[in-house]
Amino acid sequence: MNRKASIERFQNEEFDVCIIGAGSSGAGAALDAALRGYRVALIDRGDFAGETSSRSTKLIHGGVRYLEQAIKKLDLAQLRQVRHGLAERRTVIRNAPHLAHPLSLLTPVFSFFEGVYITIGLRLYDFFARHDTFPKGRWLSKKEAMAQMPTLTHNMHSAVQYYDGQLNDARYALALAHSAAEGGAAVATYINVTGFERNGNRLMAAKVEDVLTGTSFSIKSRLFLNCTGPYADAIRLMANPKIEPRIRPSKGVHITLPREVLQSDSAMLIPKTADGRVVFAIPFEDKVFVGTTDDDYADGTREPTLEPDEIRYLLDTLRPYVANVPDASEVQAGFGGIRPLIVSNRANTKALLRDHEVEEDPESGLLSLLGGKWTTYRLMAQDAVDRVAERLNSQARSETATHYLVGGENYRFDDWHTLQATYQLSPDVCQHLMQTYGNRAERVARLIRENSEWAERLCTEQPYILAEVIYQVREEMAVTIRDVLARRWRLELLDWRLTSELAPAVAELMASELSWSPDEQATYIRQYQALVATFIRQAGLRTDLITA
Structure with missing residues (x-):
């Protein structure tokens, strides 16, 4: 591009x-x-x-909440949404298999009857999705559930497992x-x-x-x-x-917690909240996202950001389902988005x-x-x-x-072995390149032959290499620091401290490609770090997360 x-x-x-x-x-x-x-x-x-x-829950789904409402209220419109969603989720995964994949979700239940109720609902969900190859849902014993997600509360009776999809939005x-x-x-x-x-x-x-x-x-x-x-x-x-x-805008936010909160490749669906919503806890890269909220949002001129009461709400919602609930000080980042709900005569945004x-x-x-x-x-x-x-x-x-999307045709994750053998990169770097760029990962790695220093990592905590920034500018139209750190990579959603720390290194690479002057480069770094610092302050989190 x-x-x-x-x-x-x-x-x-x-x-x-x-x-x-x-x-x-x-x-x-x-x-x-x-x-x-x-x-x-x-x-x-x-x-x-x-x-x-770029600020979704990262799920590809028919909508278990819509199915429940469709059955309870005999609402054919909601049932139509479920059918559309389930039909489309397999297409989303097929067309970009490097960016989307099936995801296991567990729903903890606290009584036999609750387990029966949810199992029946998810059997219906599987029925509407019967033409795809997703694994079918099943009712897990407490022991089976704990084996999949060791951090679940011991107060649960059992758990119901089902499958939807996840994507890098x-x-x-x-x-x-x-x-x-x-x-x-x-x-x-x-x-x-x-x-x-x-x-x-x-x-x-x-x-x-x-x-x-x-x-x-x-x-x-x-x-x-x-x-x-x-x-x-x-x-x-x-x-x-x-x-x-x-349009009636609705704000939804997520918080980012350490991966250890779930210790699992499965996600969690929390089916009951104090105000009738559903909340997800979802592993994404090396973190867990917990969300989302659903509130009217009138200020369309201001970017929706994470606020202290939203952090408390999401942690309180998670509390009954895990053995050890993280403290607000363990929140490492967060993000907010605005849903484009169509105006109707329904009373509140979660019903639209x-x-x-x-x-x-x-x-x-x-x-x-x-x-x-x-x-x-x-x-x-x-x-x-x-x-x-x-x-x-x-x-x-x-x-x-x-139609396969860029990176999707003939994609095979195991090709990371060939990438490693050809370019002598670390296994985690090669796996990251395959999952990020698909069959174009080799084009990123090939840049190392232009400049061997581009094979270096930007930091020890993540598998990002310098060549990626060059590729993102040349081939993916990245023109700002945030384009790289928030969207080409997802670091802004994962770790605000590290995002701020890496901004100067990213800016230096971009400056060489986009002909930024030293003053422009310094200004862009300062502006982006100030933006990240604003997110941290508005969330009421520790100021030591802010890079000076």
């Missing part, structure tokens, strides 16, 4: 569809449209998956955008829409600003597709100030449907993809591009169900 070349195309071409927002749905729509042969522009005011799409969205670019789309980050040019009321071009340079220009397109998630109303109102808002809708404004012609969740991103994108096809009078059909 070449940002400069894409910007030149934006200024000189007219596109069939300009997609605003490069999260899961926008990047997915760009790939779908490019594979159908359309001329596609994909832009985002920040990085790929810079907002909600930010890198998955990046793979979608990268695949769209290789399919012919013009793709660029840090391009902010400031307005529209019109022929009468119909949109003819998007007025945009390059956030990195301050340059303004217009992107001409026959159609515009709004895929900005919780920020969709801002684009909708920019296109037509007379329409009603449709997360299914999606493709809206067309008859006055401006703007298409908006509203709602949805990560698991069904491909179906959402297909529905949106089907609407684009109707408007373009095209018969082209979606090809994304069987």
Whole structure:
């Protein structure tokens, strides 16, 4: 992906569809449209998956909570969500097996009858997923459950095990955008829409600003597709100030704890909380994420961050299910995201449907993809591009169900042995490269032949090597320190202290590729470390986590 070349195309071409927002749905729509042969522009005011799409629970699922509500309330809409989710989760894993995989989840129960109830529900879950190859759920004895997750409370009666999927959300969205670019789309980050040019009321071009340079220009397109998630109303109102808002934002946060909290490769589903939610404790790399919350969030101008009362809530929710609950001082990081819930007459955000809708404004012609969740991103994108096809009078059909993403085709994790033999890297480094870049891991390792120092690790705690930063700048459009540490790697979600410590080394590598001056480099380091320090302070955590 070449940002400069894409910007030149934006200024000189007219596109069939300009997609605003490069999260899961926008990047997915760009790939779908490019594979159908359309001329596609994909832009985002920040990085790929810079907002909600990089801050999910990292689960690919049909939604056990939706199934319970569907059965209890005979709600066919929720049942439809479950069926869609379960059908799509196998496609998500198939198309990028380096970034997504099945995940075992345990649900501790405290009585025989509770075990029966949950087992029946999960048997139904397996029934709707009967066409995939996921292992089937089963009821575990206390001894069996403790063998899988030794830190569970001894007060439990037993546990029910089932399977869903897990993904690296930010890198998955990046793979979608990268695949769209290789399919012919013009793709660029840090391009902010400031307005529209019109022929009468119909949109003819998007007025945009390059956030990195301050340059303004217009992107001409026959159609515009709004895929900005919780920020969709801002684009909708920019296109037509007379329409009603449709999005009710909901904030969800996660805390990051040491891996020892679970001591397991399985995750935990906590089925009952004080306010009727479900909470997950999920292993991710060398940590455990616990989340999520669900609260109205009105301030769309401010990044959602972790707060002390949210930490207390999540630790209190975890308390009945593990033998030794961590203290707040053991929280090592956290992250917050905003769900794009579609407005309805339901009373609260946790009851709002997360299914999606493709809206067309008859006055401006703007298409908006509203709602949805990560698991069904491909179906959402297909529905949106089907609407684009109707408007373009095209018969082209979606090809994304069987299209491997960048890094996914012919992927074999065991190829890390070949990588190690060829480049003499440590086993954990080679395994990390395979799981991060898939069949393109060798392209990263090959950079070592350009500069042998790039084989070095950035730190002893993680398997990251210097060559990755070079690759991320050259091939993955990383242009800021946070692009690397928060999304190309996931360190900002895992360890705030280490993230801050590594920022100068990452900046030095990026400066050599992006021609930053010494003053620019120092400024970018200072700004990013100040941002991380703000996260720590707002969470009420120890100030010794902050790098001076």
